[in-house]
Amino acid sequence: MLNEEKTALSHECEDCPIRHRAVCARCETDELERLEEIKYYRNFEAGQTIIWSGDRMDFVGSVVSGIATLTQTMEDGRTQMVGLLLPSDFVGRPGRDGSPYDVVATTDVVMCCFRKRPFEDMMSTTPHIAHRLLEMTLDELDAAREWMLVLGRKTAREKIASLLSIIARRDASLNLRPTQGALVFDLPLTREAMADYLGLTLETVSRQISALKRDGVIELEGKRHVTVPDFSRLLDEAGDDSDGGMLV
Amino acid sequence: MLNEEKTALSHECEDCPIRHRAVCARCETDELERLEEIKYYRNFEAGQTIIWSGDRMDFVGSVVSGIATLTQTMEDGRTQMVGLLLPSDFVGRPGRDGSPYDVVATTDVVMCCFRKRPFEDMMSTTPHIAHRLLEMTLDELDAAREWMLVLGRKTAREKIASLLSIIARRDASLNLRPTQGALVFDLPLTREAMADYLGLTLETVSRQISALKRDGVIELEGKRHVTVPDFSRLLDEAGDDSDGGMLV
DNA sequence: TCGCGCGCTTGATCTGGGTCAATGAAACCC
DNA sequence: GGGTTTCATTGACCCAGATCAAGCGCGCGA
Numbered sequence: 001m002l003n004e005e006k007t008a009l010s011h012e013c014e015d016c017p018i019r020h021r022a023v024c025a026r027c028e029t030d031e032l033e034r035l036e037e038i039k040y041y042r043n044f045e046a047g048q049t050i051i052w053s054g055d056r057m058d059f060v061g062s063v064v065s066g067i068a069t070l071t072q073t074m075e076d077g078r079t080q081m082v083g084l085l086l087p088s089d090f091v092g093r094p095g096r097d098g099s100p101y102d103v104v105a106t107t108d109v110v111m112c113c114f115r116k117r118p119f120e121d122m123m124s125t126t127p128h129i130a131h132r133l134l135e136m137t138l139d140e141l142d143a144a145r146e147w148m149l150v151l152g153r154k155t156a157r158e159k160i161a162s163l164l165s166i167i168a169r170r171d172a173s174l175n176l177r178p179t180q181g182a183l184v185f186d187l188p189l190t191r192e193a194m195a196d197y198l199g200l201t202l203e204t205v206s207r208q209i210s211a212l213k214r215d216g217v218i219e220l221e222g223k224r225h226v227t228v229p230d231f232s233r234l235l236d237e238a239g240d241d242s243d244g245g246m247l248v
Numbered sequence: 249m250l251n252e253e254k255t256a257l258s259h260e261c262e263d264c265p266i267r268h269r270a271v272c273a274r275c276e277t278d279e280l281e282r283l284e285e286i287k288y289y290r291n292f293e294a295g296q297t298i299i300w301s302g303d304r305m306d307f308v309g310s311v312v313s314g315i316a317t318l319t320q321t322m323e324d325g326r327t328q329m330v331g332l333l334l335p336s337d338f339v340g341r342p343g344r345d346g347s348p349y350d351v352v353a354t355t356d357v358v359m360c361c362f363r364k365r366p367f368e369d370m371m372s373t374t375p376h377i378a379h380r381l382l383e384m385t386l387d388e389l390d391a392a393r394e395w396m397l398v399l400g401r402k403t404a405r406e407k408i409a410s411l412l413s414i415i416a417r418r419d420a421s422l423n424l425r426p427t428q429g430a431l432v433f434d435l436p437l438t439r440e441a442m443a444d445y446l447g448l449t450l451e452t453v454s455r456q457i458s459a460l461k462r463d464g465v466i467e468l469e470g471k472r473h474v475t476v477p478d479f480s481r482l483l484d485e486a487g488d489d490s491d492g493g494m495l496v
Numbered sequence: 497t498c499g500c501g502c503g504c505t506t507g508a509t510c511t512g513g514g515t516c517a518a519t520g521a522a523a524c525c526c
Numbered sequence: 527g528g529g530t531t532t533c534a535t536t537g538a539c540c541c542a543g544a545t546c547a548a549g550c551g552c553g554c555g556a
Contacts, residue, residue: 070393072393072394072396072397074397074401074487074489075487075489076487078401079401080396080397080400080401082393082396082397083393093386094382095379095382095383095386096386100390100393100394101393124375124379127372127375127378130375130378130379130382131343131372131378133382134342134343134378134381134382134385135343137382137385137386137389138341138343138344138385140389141385141388141389141392142348144389144392144393144396145318145320145330145331145348145349145392146320146348147396148320148328148330148392148395148396148399149320149322149328149330151396151399151400151447152328152399152446152447153322153326153327153328153447198400199399199400199401239322239323239324241322241323
């Protein structure tokens, strides 16, 4: 249901090859022109840190292609991923001058950026951008809280199934392919990154993926290419009470 | 540091006996008058559910006194608390018509409410309210993500220490008392509620509290009255890397 | 072509926290 | 004052997932 809303509000910019949800929803031509002037692209290599936790951040932007992660790390090295940035996701917080998290590219990443000051100026003169950002932030808050349930109360198997269903769902909504029959996608994360997302060790992730494969919930081709023959079965394994929204 | 900001921006309404952070920060007299017209109070008893997950919600508001919790529950009864509402915290999401969580009063609660439609109208004509809400939502998002680290990577002992330090901090900033020497506060939650917040069982919560007491990190008078002789020691137990902001 | 490294899998063992169960101790209400 | 309810503590035992360790397979650079 969240995804439907997002899709309905998104907008393909001609110059920005991907919907930049923050600014393009309901945007007008003169606003787009003003955005042109302050827009630029940045490229990052796989493994590169886009923003260091605590660093000053002079831009906002969104992911055009590739995958990035938000992570928090304790002094002793324990790390927890707190967000996954897929194409069209927004990065940066107007009104704040730093990021409390490390933002790391897990694949090669292209970002469409706006310098922060002009973007904030534009925000204050264009009310719908502030509203859109509020909406998006509420979406992120919902996602974060749903993840708290995953982290706090689900078993390892349920955690893996939850992650797979989220990735499958996002991938499907991104590619807008008809979602009947099997879902097929590539895992954008290493086993270790999945472990950091789920609060597990990489060994447990590996074992549970093997178990889901053995039980026919998923099929694996190589280490990353996943086929989900029955999505509702996967949701069931995840302990989710709903039908998954998207498939309605 | 977050708390300092909040305090700086908050504003005591004469009629609303507590700072209503969403609307009172930087508000002007004519705005306050318009708010008067749509404001009303609601009382809830301890244990009462304020909003059921999925229910239509026709108001927004903030807690004046008492404590409420946001919780998610799976069909089999496992529950995870995803937020704690203390006095001055905001409830409701402009632009959304329902809550994805149960909101439950854990003590008697008084809320200061605004009917949603007029509030949203006011929001669209008063830009600073939208900005303030965005700021507050970003704060909540930060808190949720910090909590993801607690849930995913901390040990039971660290989890308890984290919760105690958060409550101590919020309590101190609420009561604005000089924070030198020992911190003293009452736990607003049962052991079970703490367990639901921390992704533990109530037995483990009890055991770890006993352990912290035995080790001199906290002192207990009865079951709820806590004294923290050395706050930085508590933060250390929580695995937090900082000094706690407030104490600077 | 080899070997090296990285990502991944699998096995063996250990342990933190869950589960089950008994008991304590306030508060409250006839 | 005694019974009931609710909340909390403590003990004994168990198990899911962590930890430690070995090995596999594939891509890549020399």
